[in-house]
Each structure stands twice: as structure tokens, then as C-alpha cells.
Amino acid sequence: AESLYRFFKSMQGEILDEFACPTILIEKGPGDYVGALDKMMHKAMRASLPKLRPFHVISEEVEDGETQLPWPPPFGDAWLVDELDGTDNFYAGFNDFGHQGALFQNWEAVFSYIYVPIDEQSMGNGFYFAGKGLGAWQRQADGNKRPLSVTSKSDLSKAFILLDGKSRELPKSDFLNQVYLVSERNRNGFSFAVSTTRMA
Numbered sequence: 001a002e003s004l005y006r007f008f009k010s011m012q013g014e015i016l017d018e019f020a021c022p023t024i025l026i027e028k029g030p031g032d033y034v035g036a037l038d039k040m041m042h043k044a045m046r047a048s049l050p051k052l053r054p055f056h057v058i059s060e061e062v063e064d065g066e067t068q069l070p071w072p073p074p075f076g077d078a079w080l081v082d083e084l085d086g087t088d089n090f091y092a093g094f095n096d097f098g099h100q101g102a103l104f105q106n107w108e109a110v111f112s113y114i115y116v117p118i119d120e121q122s123m124g125n126g127f128y129f130a131g132k133g134l135g136a137w138q139r140q141a142d143g144n145k146r147p148l149s150v151t152s153k154s155d156l157s158k159a160f161i162l163l164d165g166k167s168r169e170l171p172k173s174d175f176l177n178q179v180y181l182v183s184e185r186n187r188n189g190f191s192f193a194v195s196t197t198r199m200a
Contacts, residue, residue, distance in 0.1 A: 001113070001129040005139060007048050008099065008115040008127065014040060015117045025091050033087050034061060041083035041099065049079045053103055059083055076107035086191025098126075098193030108132070114193045128197055138197075161186040162199045 015037065024036045042061040049057050055077045062068045079101060084090060086097030095118040103111040110132040120126030124141025128148070136148040153159050161183040171177070180186055 001111075001127075001131070001137075001139075003052055004113055004129070005115075005127045007044075008117075009120070011041070011044060012117055012120060016121060019090060019093075019097075019117070022091050033091070035084070035087060035091060037090065038084045038087065039063065045079075045081055045083060045101075049081070049101075053077075053079070055079055055103070057081060076104060078104050080104060082193070085193040089191055096191045096194045098191055098197070100193040114197055116194055116197055119197070126197075156182050157184055159183050159185075160199055162195050 018035075018037045018040070022035060022037075025033050026035070028034050038061050042059060042063060045059070046057045049055075056069060056073070056075065057079045058069050058071070058073055059081045061083055080103075081099075081101035083099060084097060085100055086094075089095075090097040097118075098114055098116040100114045101112065102109045112130050114128040116126040116128075118126070125138055125146075127139040128137065129139070130136035130148075137145040138148060140146055151159070156179070161179060
């Protein structure tokens with residue numbers, strides 16, 4: 001976790017520079033965009049993550065000359081990453097964006113992380129991680145780790161619920177609208193990475 005945190009800290013200046021002055025945004029498909037930061041993080045992650053664990057890096061982005069790995073992949077050991085979660089927010093100048101990923105061994109998720117650059121810059125606590133059998137944690141500004149836990153609430157009306165999916169599709173779901181009305185608090189994700197950390 002600490003090595004991954006140092007990787008993101010080393011990239012933070014470039015991330016924030018691009019956030020302050022975005023340089024490129026290309027439509028890959030209807031309503032699906034990729035920008036310079038996606039490409040920059042893709043290249044950096046493909047170079048850095050295998051040094052932590054020597055596995056393939058699977059992502060939605062593919063650079064020229066790269067082969068798109070199939071999904072599901074034909075191997076059980078891999079990094080699965082989202083180089084920029086909340087692309088629309090990022091390019092609209094909203095703070096709700098982050099980076100997330102997971103490490104799989106023998107087809108099983110054994111480690112995951114979320115990095116929220118704006119939280120890290122402003123409060124020093126934008127890195128979250130979880131490990132199989134080790135619990136979930138938030139790294140604090142002083143380097144200590146704060147444990148995160150599952151809620152003990154069993155009453156839906158007292159729960160804080162994260163509703164995630166395609167933002168345009170969520171309002172069409174009768175079930176989700178009922179959950180929305182019943183729950184005490186809920187969040188409909190501008191960015192899944194950021195929404196998850198807010199709920200935690």
C-alpha cells in the first residue's frame with residue numbers, strides 16, 4: 001500500500017496541473033470520453049504497477065501499439081485499473097474524480113485502492129486501501145492509517161446508501177427510486193471512487 005501511495009504522490013503534481021488546465025478530450029464512443037490525464041496515468045501505471053506485482057495491467061484505455069486484453073482475461077493474476085474515474089467531472093472542473101484499482105491473484109481480488117487527489121492535496125488523507133484479511137484503511141496526513149469498518153445498521157431507513165451506475169439510467173429504475181425515498185441519506189455517484197470514500 002505504501003509503495004502505491006508513493007506512486008500516486010509522485011504523480012500528484014501532473015494530475016493537478018492537468019486538472020487546472022486540461023489539454024485534450026476525445027470522444028471514444030457516444031458519451032464516452034478519454035483525455036490526456038487518462039493517457040498519462042495509463043502509461044505510468046503500465047510502467048509502475050508490474051514493479052509492485054509482476055502482473056498484466058488491465059484497463060479500459062489502450063495506447064497505439066498495445067493489444068486490448070480480452071475480458072474476462074485468460075489469466076488469474078492481474079491489476080485491474082481505472083486511470084481516471086469521473087472523467088466528465090474532471091473536465092468540467094469539479095473535484096469529484098479519483099483513481100482506483102484492484103489486484104487479482106488466482107482470479108480473486110486480494111487488494112484494492114482508491115486515490116482522491118484533491119483530498120490528498122487539501123487534507124492529506126486521499127488514499128484508501130483494503131487487503132484480503134487485513135481490513136480497509138484510510139491513510140492519514142501523519143502517515144498513520146485509520147481503520148474503516150462495515151456499518152452495523154440493519155434498518156434501511158437509517159442507512160447511508162451509495163447508488164452507482166450510469167447516471168442517466170439510475171433515475172429510470174423503480175427499485176432504486178424506492179430505495180432513494182426510504183434511505184436516510186444516499187449518494188448518486190459523480191464518481192464511484194469519490195462516492196465510496198464519502199460513504200466510508
